[in-house]
Amino acid sequence: MSASDYSSGGKVTKFDKDAYTRLTNFVDAGNADMAPFLKPSGDITLDSTLGTRIMPGSSADWPIVGAVQKKAGDFGDSVHSQLVGQENEWTQYTKALAQAADVFEDCDDLATMTAQDFQSQYPDVGGGVTYSSGGTSSSDSGSSSNNSGTSESST
Incomplete structure (x- = not known):
């Protein structure tokens, strides 16, 4: 965003x-940057085979080696x-974000729309977070905060 997009x-x-x-x-x-990170590469992968790739010595000679593996x-x-869960959630989020672009068929400026209205029209973009007039709460973590969605407008 440019400096002209910000006010006091x-x-x-x-x-x-x-x-x-x-x-x-x-x-x-960000999705393009994350994709290679989430995929296995080289000989060492972050999955259940990781222990077979670590060879600090013989587990027959030293039992702790087997425990480490x-x-x-x-x-x-x-x-x-x-990582698989994160990749799936990210994919769903990016799809929901792309689908929510049609909000601009009815609204020229999201700053004039309340978070509650946006969430009711596009619930998948919120990722489990619900909005109320008193703030936000997450159905996943059970936490809440008082982030009342006030907005300023320039005239």
Whole structure:
């Protein structure tokens, strides 16, 4: 966003289709950056085979080597599960964000729309976060904060 998109206090007072397109382009670029990170590469992968790749010595001669290899395999499997979950969530989020672009058929500036209205029309963009007049809460973590969605407009 350019400096002209900000007013007193550094608050965004305009979020039009062009700004939304820049946001989705930024997210898509992040998706391209994340994809190689989430995929296995080389000989060492963060999955259950990690323990077979770690060879600090013979487990027959030193039992702790077997324990390290088992824990490495457990760790790799856990990381792999988390990365697959994150990749799936990211994919769903980017799809939801792209689908929400049609909001500009009815609205020229998202800064004039409440978070509650946007969420009711595009619930998948919120990722499990619900908005109310008192703030936000997450159905995933059970946490809440008082981020009342006040907006300023320039005239």
